Each structure stands twice: as C-alpha cells, then as structure tokens.
Amino acid sequence: MMDPAIDRVLTRWSPERQERARAVLAAYPERRSTVMPLLYLASREHGYCSREAMVEVGKITGLTSIQVESVASFYSMYRRQNVGKYVISVCTSISCFLRGADDVLAAIEDETNTPDGETSDDALFSVEHVECSGACGGAPAVAVNWELIEGVLPDKGRALCQWLKDTQPETVLADEMQALFGGQQSFDWGIAEPQGATSHVPAFERYDSAGDAS
Amino acid sequence: MSQPHILTRHMVANRTDSNTLASYEQSGGYSALRKGLNSMTPEQIRAEVKASNIRGRGGAGFPTGVKWGFLAPAEPRYLVVNGDESEPGTFKDRQLLERDPHQLVEGIIISAFALNCAKAFIYIRGEYPKPARRVQRAIDEARAAGYLGDNILGSGFSLDITLHLGAGAYICGEETALLNSLEGRRGEPRLKPPFPAVEGLYAKPTIVNNVETLSNVPWIVNNGGAAYAAIGPERSAGTRMFSLSGHVNNPGNYEIVMGLTWREFIYDLGGGVPDGRELKCWIPGGASAPWFTPDLLDTLVTIDDVGQNGSMLGSGAVVVMDETTNVVHAAHRLVRFFAHESCGQCTPCREGTTWLERVLWRIGHGMGRPEDIDLLLDVCDNISPGLRWPPAMTTICPLGPSATAPVNSIMTHFRPEVEAMIAANELVQGGVSIG
Ligand SMILES: Cc1cc2nc3c(=O)[nH]c(=O)nc-3n(C[C@H](O)[C@H](O)[C@H](O)COP(=O)(O)O)c2cc1C
Ligand code: SF4
Ligand code: FES
Numbered sequence: 001m002m003d004p005a006i007d008r009v010l011t012r013w014s015p016e017r018q019e020r021a022r023a024v025l026a027a028y029p030e031r032r033s034t035v036m037p038l039l040y041l042a043s044r045e046h047g048y049c050s051r052e053a054m055v056e057v058g059k060i061t062g063l064t065s066i067q068v069e070s071v072a073s074f075y076s077m078y079r080r081q082n083v084g085k086y087v088i089s090v091c092t093s094i095s096c097f098l099r100g101a102d103d104v105l106a107a108i109e110d111e112t113n114t115p116d117g118e119t120s121d122d123a124l125f126s127v128e129h130v131e132c133s134g135a136c137g138g139a140p141a142v143a144v145n146w147e148l149i150e151g152v153l154p155d156k157g158r159a160l161c162q163w164l165k166d167t168q169p170e171t172v173l174a175d176e177m178q179a180l181f182g183g184q185q186s187f188d189w190g191i192a193e194p195q196g197a198t199s200h201v202p203a204f205e206r207y208d209s210a211g212d213a214s
Numbered sequence: 215m216s217q218p219h220i221l222t223r224h225m226v227a228n229r230t231d232s233n234t235l236a237s238y239e240q241s242g243g244y245s246a247l248r249k250g251l252n253s254m255t256p257e258q259i260r261a262e263v264k265a266s267n268i269r270g271r272g273g274a275g276f277p278t279g280v281k282w283g284f285l286a287p288a289e290p291r292y293l294v295v296n297g298d299e300s301e302p303g304t305f306k307d308r309q310l311l312e313r314d315p316h317q318l319v320e321g322i323i324i325s326a327f328a329l330n331c332a333k334a335f336i337y338i339r340g341e342y343p344k345p346a347r348r349v350q351r352a353i354d355e356a357r358a359a360g361y362l363g364d365n366i367l368g369s370g371f372s373l374d375i376t377l378h379l380g381a382g383a384y385i386c387g388e389e390t391a392l393l394n395s396l397e398g399r400r401g402e403p404r405l406k407p408p409f410p411a412v413e414g415l416y417a418k419p420t421i422v423n424n425v426e427t428l429s430n431v432p433w434i435v436n437n438g439g440a441a442y443a444a445i446g447p448e449r450s451a452g453t454r455m456f457s458l459s460g461h462v463n464n465p466g467n468y469e470i471v472m473g474l475t476w477r478e479f480i481y482d483l484g485g486g487v488p489d490g491r492e493l494k495c496w497i498p499g500g501a502s503a504p505w506f507t508p509d510l511l512d513t514l515v516t517i518d519d520v521g522q523n524g525s526m527l528g529s530g531a532v533v534v535m536d537e538t539t540n541v542v543h544a545a546h547r548l549v550r551f552f553a554h555e556s557c558g559q560c561t562p563c564r565e566g567t568t569w570l571e572r573v574l575w576r577i578g579h580g581m582g583r584p585e586d587i588d589l590l591l592d593v594c595d596n597i598s599p600g601l602r603w604p605p606a607m608t609t610i611c612p613l614g615p616s617a618t619a620p621v622n623s624i625m626t627h628f629r630p631e632v633e634a635m636i637a638a639n640e641l642v643q644g645g646v647s648i649g
Contacts, residue, residue: 027376028376029290029333029416030397030398030416032397032398032399033378033396033397033398034398035398036378036379036380036381036395036398037378037379039381040379040381061398070400071398071399071400074383074400074401074402074557075340075380075381075382075383075401076381076382076383077340077341077380077381077382078381089341092547093302093303093547093551094302094303094460094497094501094533094544094547094548094551095302095303095459095460095465095533097543097544097547098459098460098461098533098535098539098544099460099461130341131300131302131384131550131551131554131555132300132301132302132303132304132551133341134299134300134304134305134307134308134339134341134342135305135308136302136303136304136305136457136459136460136465136531136533137305137457137458137459137465137466137467138465139459139460139465143341146340146341146343147343147344148344174344184465186305186308186309186457186465186466186467187305187309187313187466187467188225188229188313189312190225190229190230190231190232190233190312190313191230191231191233193344193347193348195347197343202340202341202343202346202379
C-alpha cells in the first residue's frame, strides 16, 4: 500500500505507530472503518485527540476533518483536550454507588486536589466519575489509565493517589495496583498480566486492531 | 448448591493460566474445531446449534439457531462478536474474555465456518484494555497454531479475525450502533428492518452474537445440541452467566442452570445481605429491567418466569439493594446512565432521559416538588406510552424506554417513600459505605 497521501502523514509518526497504522489499514475491507483505531494512534502520537490528530486521520482515510471530528466527538475516550499523566476514573454507577463509590470519588478528588472532570495544575492527574466499568462484583471500582482496580475503599483511594505521586510509574499495572490498593474482586483474576498502560490512550500497547504478533 | 460448569469449566480447572493456548489445549481445547471442520458440514453445525435451544446472552434472548437461519445468502457475509458489555451491573463477558479467550476464539471459528463467513470482528469496549489484550494474544496464538488463517486444519476454510476497540459509548452495544461504529461512523442505532442478517456490516449479511453466546459453541459441537438442550428448563436451556453485585455477601459471576428460585440464588449462592440487613429489592436483569421485591423471592429464575412477573433477565446482571438503600438515589444513578448514554437521535429519549435525571436529582437533594411525582410519570409515559411491560416503543432502539424502568419501579413499589422524601425535603445520604 504505497499511497503518497498516506505516506506523507505516516512518515511523521514514530516507526512503531507507522507500522501499526499500516496493519490497521490492511485489516478492514473498507477504509472508513480505520477511523477509530487511527484516532487512537493519532491521539497517542499527539498526546490527545487534537485538531492536528483529526486532520491527519482525515488525510489517511480520505474523510474531511469535519467528518472525522463528527465521529471523534461521539466517543468519550477520544479526549479533545489534554489530560493528566494519570486519568483516574471512579465508577459511580449503581453497584459501585451502593457500595460507597461517592466517598471514594470524594477522597480521590481531595487527595489529588482535583475536582471531578478536571486536571490537576501539575498535569499529573485527571479525575472523573464514569459509568459502569464492568467490575461491579468488585465495587467500588477505580481505573488508572483504564487499568482496573477492584474493591477500592476511600483510604485506599487516597493511598493510590499518593503512590502515583511518589513513584510516577511509566507503566501502570492492574495486578500491582490491585495488590496494593484493591480488595474484593469480581472474579479470580488468574495469572498476573505482564502488560499495562503507558498512557490514557488505550491503543498504544499491541492489543488493538493492528493485531501484529509480538 | 453445586452448579455444573460449561462456560467456566476450563478456568475453574486452571486457576492461573487458563487464558493461554497451552493450558486451553491441555484441557481439550480446539477439539471441537477439529471435529467441526473435519467431520461436520456447516449445515450439521447449524443444526446442532439450533437443537441446543440456546438463546442469545446479550440481552434480547433471541434463539441463536433461528437468528442464524435468517442470514441472507449474499456474499461476503460477516460474523460480529459483541463484547461491548457496558450495562451497569454486568461483568460476565469480561471474565470470559480475560480468563478464557481461546474458548471464544474457538467458538468464533466454528461459527464462522457454519455461517460461511471469511471475516469476523470482535468489538470490545474501549475501557477493557486487559480483556482486549488477552483476546488479541489468543488470536495471535491461534493463528500461529494453524487454527486461524488460510486453509484451517486442511479443511479449505479460511478465516481472519480483527479485534476492534470501542471508545466509550454504551450505545454501541446495540447491534446496529455497533455496526455503524465498526464502519467508522457515530455509534447511532439504525432503524430496523432491515435486520443485520440481511443488511448489516457494509450492508452485507451479518450475524451479531454476544461473547457468552459464542463461547458456548465449542461445548455444543463436542457434546451435541440435544445434550445442551437437556440442561435446565425447556425455554431457558443451558447454563448461563449471571453477574451478582450490590448488597450481597458473595458478589461475583455465577454460572448457573436456570430454574432455581431467586431465594436460592441471592441467599444460598450469593450468601444473602451483609450484616443481617433486610433485602429491599433487586434488579433481576440489568439497568433496563424493572425491579423485583421480596414477595417474588420464591419465583423461578427463567427467562419466561421473569417475563411473566413483569421484568427480564436481560444482560444477566442482578443488583441487590438492602433496606438502607435510598431508592430515589438508586433510580437516579440508573437514569443518569441512560441520559448520559442516549445517542440523541430520538427526541423522547434525548429529552425524556434528561428530564427524568434532573427531577430525580432534585428530589434526592431536598428540592423535590409535590407535582414531581406526576411529572416523572408523565415523562415516562411520553417516552413509552402506557408504561406497560414489555415497554411500548417510540424510539429507534430500546434505550429510551429502558430509562423508564427504574422510575416506574420506584413509583410502583416505593411511592410513599418518594412522597415522604419530597415532603421532608432534606438531603438524604444514598449509598452505604462498606468498610
Ligand atoms: C441499548 C442496548 C445495549 C446493548 N448492549 C449490548 C452489549 O453490551 N452486549 C451485547 O452482547 N448485547 C448488547 N445488546 C444487545 C444487542 O443489540 C444484540 O441483541 C446482541 O448482541 C445479539 O447477540 P445474542 O443474540 O448472542 O444475544 C444491547 C442492546 C441494546 C438495545
Ligand atoms: S432510543 Fe435513545 S439511544 Fe436509542 S436511538 Fe433513540 S436516542 Fe439513540
Ligand atoms: S457499577 Fe461500578 S463497575 Fe459496574
């Protein structure tokens, strides 16, 4: 696939993301379907789903940037503003609510000095309440860059924020955080997952549509 | 109570690495694929799935074999797996994806062979990076082992599977919204008909099935449809995953044979309500389902019984609320979800859910007005006229009407409590901190 318009964009990207983007382009029967995975890759390239990211995705897919924006704006995980290094998502849906999630959110807002929906001044944290994270059996659930922790009580929520502040890990690992700050789990997790998240954009590590073997 | 394991048999036997190919093969994994591709025809596999009487596990409970029979002959045709699981209270697919991704991949390959699809997609919600990672790894392992790709096991059948990550929109769980999302569009549901089996992905014939539904296929092929149909009540065949959460001692996923009573489920399996508190009510099948109260504890957990009692098993999420629960706050949380997730295409849903959310919020925050009760019921009636069950539809998809379920439930069962709250007009704490 040697399309000059595509190459002009992709050669600006890191070699790994270039390769991932080419795999995405090969995986779908129709070009338009690549918009979502490419939006993730472009967001990762630019830090978030910026104007420039959407323009680039438009150039690759042959859509206008308005068309791309119309898709991106539908989905909450394409962040159209920059966010903190760690996005802390506190589930306050029904099952977590019943188990005291509002207190967990309040504790995390307080500890990070960041109100729900905002980013801390030092850009370390964004805090948000979210709808069901699929961890209701381990309520209350908290995710850091979408790595889940189950059974998080207010004090453990505070300790989690403090730990993130102190250690500032480049990769956050669900199993590690669960062991340190979690409690009741929805089910037995089995062996530890070696991969974690290196950003709030959940498509950088090799598990999304690109699908190339490691 | 002991319950047989079909879906969870492998992860129960292999407590640690059940997600790996080596472990899956050791417990007989991919034997159904060999059997299916080497000794059965696509028609024979479809006949076994039909004979199993399995009904879709994504919410609507439509018989899978019947749905497969609707697939139009045009080519290419697609198989799409729905792993968007986002309905509050539901976390069963997450366990199947994380702990036994090969069972799903095997189910997809067999089903694609039976349906003559050369391309399948798995749509997983964006907030599930770990399940997605494990499924992608399973796909890669299966390809390397020759279970996926060209000429699988020498059968002449070829299949490619692409994993597609969602990006935070519950509505994409609705099958036509999911297809729009896969096509790179806004995840807005389509008007039906045409149904996906006739005009689905890229306007081609498409079967959409839930993760749990397809995870059953290897067992059905190995053991036969009749053996599956023999488990449980006639119209609720097989085992089924239920997600139990809220005020129970043993929350978690339970693979159960339907036909037990709610008392057995909540008290014997779930361990009952913590600290000896009283059960107030429970949601029998996800955020969209009308609530049940303790007078129904001795009724049966089957699709039909729950339907006759005015609710549904839906996504399999059972949320238990004890006597300390403030029902206005609880209903507000559920309605807030629908208001947040409405795609906005239909006025009754877009406007109605927002109204319900705001009115419930003000009642819950000491600002309720006496006329709010009628207002809530009136808004519900505008979204779904007559407030009957199953709900009347004024909208493109069932999300709008679903939002009336919690409101209608509190008005039916706990109206004096809501009235008292409006009369007192003070802020009452809603959730219970369990420490
Ligand atoms: C608002 C809405 C959300 C839905 N969410 C899901 C979901 O997350 N997962 C799912 O499998 N089905 C979901 N469904 C049901 C699907 O539309 C579809 O019926 C199902 O995926 C078909 O698979 P099955 O026959 O195997 O159950 C949803 C339906 C609606 C109306
Ligand atoms: S009912 Fe609501 S979610 Fe469904 S299509 Fe209409 S506006 Fe969208
Ligand atoms: S309600 Fe919080 S994880 Fe489901």
